[in-house]
Amino acid sequence: MTSTAAHSPFPSGRAVPTPVTGGRGGLLASVVGVAVGSVFFLFPIYWMLVTSVKPPSEWLTSPPVFIPDRLYFQNYTDALFNWGGLKGLVDSGVVAVSATAIGMVLGTFAAYSLARFRIGGTNLSFFILSLLFMPPVAIGIPMFLFWSALGLVDTYIALIVQYLTFTIPFIAWVMKGFFEDLPVDLEESALVNGASRLRAFVDIVLPNVRPALVATALLAFIFNWNEFSIAVLLSRGRVTTLPFILPTMMESHYVLWGDIAAMAAVGALPVVIIAFLLQRYLVRGLSFGAIRSE
Amino acid sequence: MQVGPISRRRFLSTSAKAGAALAMGGAVTTFLEACSATPNASSAAASASGTVAVEIDEGQNANPFQWFNPNMKAKFGATTNIIGLPFVGQYEKIVAEMVTRSSVYDVLVFPPQMLGDFVSNGFLAPLSELGNESDFNLTDVLPAYRDPNLRRNGKLYAAMYDGDILQIAYRTDIFSAAGISQPPQTWDDFLNIAKELHKPPTQYGNAFLAQRGFCYAWFMNIFAALGGKWFTADMKPAINTDQGVQALQMLVNLKQYAPPNILQIGYQELNEAYLNGSTAMVVQWDDLALKAEDPSQSKVVGKNAYAPCPVRNYMPYSRVMAVSAFSKNQQNAYKVIQYMDSADVSIKYVYDPKCGEDPFRQSHLDASKVKDHLGNPSMPAAQAQSYVGAIKTCLTTGYPELSIPGAPRYLDILDLFVNEALAGSLTPSQALTQAANEWDSITASLGQDNQVKAYSDWVNAFHAAGVTY
Amino acid sequence: MMATRRRPSRWSGGRRFALLTVAPATIILIVLSVFPLLYSLRLSFTDQQLLSLVPPRFVGLANYAQLLQDNLFWSSLGVAAAFALSVVTVQLGVGLALALALYRLPRYQQFIATLLLIPSILSSSVASFQWRSLFDYSSGPLNYFLGLLHLPLLSWTADPRLALPSLLLVDFWQWTPFVTLLLLAGLHALPASVFEAARVDGSSSWQILRYQTLPLLRRVIAITVILRLIGAFKVFDIIYVLTAGGPGSATESLAFYNYVQGFRYFSVGYSAAMSYVSVIIVIVLARVILRYMERPVGRPAADVPVAEAAV
Incomplete structure (x- = not known):
């Protein structure tokens, strides 16, 4: 066996064989799947970042604030210094x-x-x-x-x-x-x-x-x-x-x-x-x- | 293969012995030492430093110590350094530190439910031996908070920092619109009013704390009104009785007239449910009033009245201050406690909404002082009157939180099973029976005789203070 | 490959070198892990209470016997098993689907994979706090979205039936990207020729997946299963922050109950016995899965080199 450690597991650029989903339908499903996955896995990260720049009055509002009017950086100074x-x-x-x-x-x-x-x-x-x-x-x-x-x-x-x-x-x-x-x-x-x-x-x-x-x-x-x-x-x-x-x-x-x-x-x-x-x-x-x- | 089994075994056994000497030797000694620990009062004479380390739950409750640092510096040359612990897990951390006789903390701030454990394990230095009891003006401290919370075996171990009691806050506008002239006088009454005022999804009849952690207190609040007790005189659990089942059933029934996320409601959510105007009445710690009359956090300013709970008022939590037996700075620690507890100083923080402390002295209970010292002078006079009046009544009917050795454990088990019943996974009767079984094994593990004596001393302290139990 | 890898005879002269290099690590591990474990073992035969004035006694196997009768122990074991089982099946399933999807998209694949991996490189306490705010009944985004869809709002972690699934969702969010990446790397290690040959045969996509891909991925899958099973079995932080074991004991897992007994009630003898039971469960599980993985693939010999290539 050759040393697998020597090359990347992600051979970029070359045509990739398709072990499972063949055809264009499969490709579409893949794009949709990855897109949905990205939204799901990244939304909580976005939520963390957006919460970190909200003033206290917007922490617990109903409906929640997704895009704050202005950035409130005092949370960071509080977190870092207080x-x-x-x-x-x-x-x-x-x-x-x-x-x-x-x-x-x-x-x-x-x-x-x-x-x-x-x-x-x-x-x-x-x-x-x-x-x-x-x-x-x-x-x-x-x-x-x-x-x-x-x-x-x-x-x-x-x-x-x-x-x-x-x-x-x-x-x-x-x-x-x-x-x-x-x-x-x-x-x-x-x-x-x-x-x-x-x-x-x-x-x-x-x-x-x-x-x-x-x-x-x-x-x-x-x-x-x-x-x-x-x-x-x-x-x-x-x-x-x-x-x-x-x-x-x-x-x-x-x-x-x-x-x-x-x-x-x-x-x-x-x-x-x-x-x-x-x-x-x-x-x-x-x-x-x-x-x-x- | 040269690394044969023999050399391997020899190698492992040699390192094993080295490791054993290190790991076992040290740990076992400390462990045994810790288990047979007796208070070490002689360390008091050791180096007195200008900084007193104060253990307290992190957050707003630590603020008063910091506010008064300059004054303490001027008065006796010491300042405090806060060591904040997470509110959940405070008990675990204090115990883990103190069993190793660590001198990290000089002053400990904790709820009295831990006092039994701390005193019996020798974690605290008696204030009466470090100084003079008269320094604490005890006759001014409300009886329900005094001896049972502060004293053990005839010695004063702690001083009050925060008095806690449950009371009813209700919306005068909603009550009068429905033609209800007075707050509930019995729990059946409470249930009926909650039912009548329950108009979801815009208005909920009542709310209480149902989240795991403190829901036992809301059960005890009803149980107390029905004449319930913690234990019988010989330490048989007295919660799995008719009154117990009836009280827990009442709490479960109240769920129907509460916001739909009732099981998610903890301290902050309960405040929120009331302050956002969606709930007609709640049972909550007394400091809700300070928030309800503060326009920056409340939508219901001036629409509230405060009343005692039916028959009895449970007194969950509270905070007291004590000197660590292992502190190397006991004299200054004593001075800090005396200063913070004094009537002049404490009146300045017990009505300030920027901290969570609540009144505990007779001299605090003066409606004019609420306004004088309140950070939000917006509290209308009528509400201040109602608030202080309710506290006064509450305290005469206050029902004490258990503080014998093992109390945090008894309470956590009770909380678990009350929570099971609220979640619907056990019936009230099943839940209380299982809790009682667990209580029996706690009592057995702490020593039946020790517990019987500790419980009877504790009950007597209440009787001596003139509190009905 | 076996031949080039292990030729001990040539290396006999290295014994001293080997001993000297392996000793520091081994000694540290023994001092810091094995001796605490032995100490716990001794504790587990006593009725030691950290805060009791009653002196501890040697009680033999009484703690272990008591465990068998402890309802909370059994329910916590049930919670741990349900949690671990769901974690493994759901995360493996979705992870595989995502890995196959990503595999189809070579462009930006590495960047997307790293981006998706962010949840897995955050500390679990950070993850728990974010989800606590996402789950909030009135101000949390999840209920807001349900409201937009005119669905009934949920109490998430406070609902006795939903509490454990809610924790599973958090664990799913945190660890599925990691599972995806492992499987994706496994897919890349497979030789393309296998699939090309199969495609010429006219096998359907599903057949290729079922009979070619999955068997070849067996080793990666087994490792993923071990890692997630054991991670799920140890789960503590998210329970601590999100439910504290509630409502009731609905989310009290074995690790959490062990913590409660040892560090909240200070029944250290009893807690030590429980630790032992969990350590044994974990080691047996790991052994079984490792052994399964070490077994040669039950297919014709021609496949073996391929399986090795995945290694």
Whole structure:
């Protein structure tokens, strides 16, 4: 089998075979289907953006306001400055970038050994994979007690290290698939020429899977950026990631729809920008991460 | 294949031991320590900082602390730093923090239903030991809020911040047009009026809070009027009785004369249902009046009157302030509480619609003060009179919210099953029977004898305060 | 392919390297996941209450026995199963249809796919809040549209019959794009020659889908099913924000009930037992599906390389 990792799953421009819907009727149905789907999947995003620029008097009107007369940006200043959105951006950034970076180093090395040396056999692989599936609530109490015993609740360290429990398995799982697809001949010739294993890995293997590394890191970053359950358990007031801040905006007396939507938009913006900049990698990472298994 | 099973096993077991030392060692010690925790009053002497960390539910209820920061700074050199918790989940977060004896919070603001748990687990430092009870001018605090909410085992643990009670708000214009001369005096009366005034889709007879979370309070409000009690003296649940079933059936019946989305109605939606003019009468927390007379949020200014609920008025939630037993700044925390609770200061926030606090002192209950201190001086004198008058009556007939150890749990279970009955998935009788069974297992898990004693102390506190229970 | 991928004998000298590289990750995972799990296991044999003055006792399997009699546990398991099952079937069905439709439109395909993917890259708490406002009875857009169509207005999350479907709608909105993209990538990995040959045979579109495409996509489908099944089984945030388990216990899933017992009632022993049951369910499910996926395709040998190509 050739290395699937080396080319995009989306061959653009060439005529596409039609596995199911033949004929012009099928094409029409496809266009309609995609159009309807786009409206459905994008309308709530529009609703979020439009709510984020509505004045309070338009948050709960009946009928709802779909196009505000004027743009009201105070929700954004409220979200960023009164509700700590700015600090949330910084904290989310620190935690997500650190957890992703550390996870990439540890996870990629582990994936390589799992793929090439089959260390730990299928049990270690399955163990790592199954951690990805564990409901966070299952380890919530011991996890909380562990970090508070170390006096590290509500710190960057606690969140970053705890995020590694799903970041590493994810990266290891996805990267293992890429490494398995990579022909061993490349490394072998390097080894024959006297390179150490580390050299061979760094100089020969990694450059060959660079697109995969980008895609995997991107997805890991998105997961870390969005993480909620663990943040709720391990954060108080000093380290406040954006998903953590959001529910605190649900007050006893009033739901601040505009502020919440602004905060949501602020939180979504970085991942959406990155997703579009790296869309080629994102799509590929998703597909290969999932298509590969074991 | 050189990575054989033996080396693998050895490798795993070595890392296992290292991990065990780290994970188990630390966690178990803390866990055990936490479970046998006793209040650590000696930490009070430790470093006193100028900043007092105040735990409170996020949002408008935190505002008064911030308004008075400059005054507190001038008076005793300390300011407050708000640590806001989400309103839903506040209890979980406080407990998770306090079982590890964390000193993150200096002042805790919470509803009295949590007081039993917090005191019995040693989370709070008694105010009577940090200072002098006379600092709190307790005789001015309304009896229904005083001892049962603030005192345990003879010691003062908390001071009032927000008094809550349910009352009726109704539309005088709709009532007089229908020839109804007075607010309902019994629950049957209430049902009949709701039925008569129910003209959907333009006008609904009544509305109440039916969403999961607080719907139990609307059940208790009716149950109390029928003479219901929480428990018998030996801690048998007293809700699965004839009165209980009758009260829950009444609440279910009232659904027919309510807006069609009644199950979606929470606090904010209930206010909205009344303020937008579509509902003839509602049972709601007393601060609805401040909003109803505020033209910026109400379409019904000047068309309202306020009345006590039939026979009894349930007192859901409220907020009290206490000093954390693990605080390193207890003296300043004490001063903050004393300052915020004082009659002069509290009168300035309990009638301000920019926060959610409600009156709790005798000296608050003066109609002229509502106008003086209200952020919206638009409240007509007649409405202010009616509002304060209703609160006065309500408080004499106030029915207390459970605050023995485990109370948040008993209440959440009750809420779940009241909600089941409102949703129609269980009959009132089934719902209350199941709730009672769950209550029995809560009592068993907390220790039957402990609970019997805690309940009887609590009931006695009400009797001592002159409140009928 | 198997031959080039696994030649352990040549790699024997790498054992030290392998150990050193796999150890840091493994140690972190063991310390942070396995030991908490063991700790939970121990807790699950006690009647520990975080807020009780009664000292905890060792109760053996009593918590597990109590689970069997706990109506709320069974109803929460039922909710979780209904939720997971609906999520998987509906999202897979619609995802496949959308993927096939997108496949027909090569132009801007990647851009549209990324655009559609936005719901899946938002945090689920963001998604839940948006839908809370969309579902609002009087000011929400959904009821507004129903009103325009002269349909009766709905209470969505507050209606006992509609509450779970409403949550399903949110999950559908958030994760169907992700499913679509996985299947689309799977479609692209299929060799065009298969379909061309089939078309020459005169097979109908439906026949091609049923007998060619779907069997070849089996592996991708299995992975999608695992990911969504387990995601659905863990679902918590949208319940927390949208219904708090209500009305009644209509949307109280296993994960949510577990949270209530552990973090609201602090019955940590009982909650630990429940965690164990859910962990076991999840692992068994994952194993079964993975095993099914690993089995060779039950078709003539000629198809096997094609299946591998999809990998």
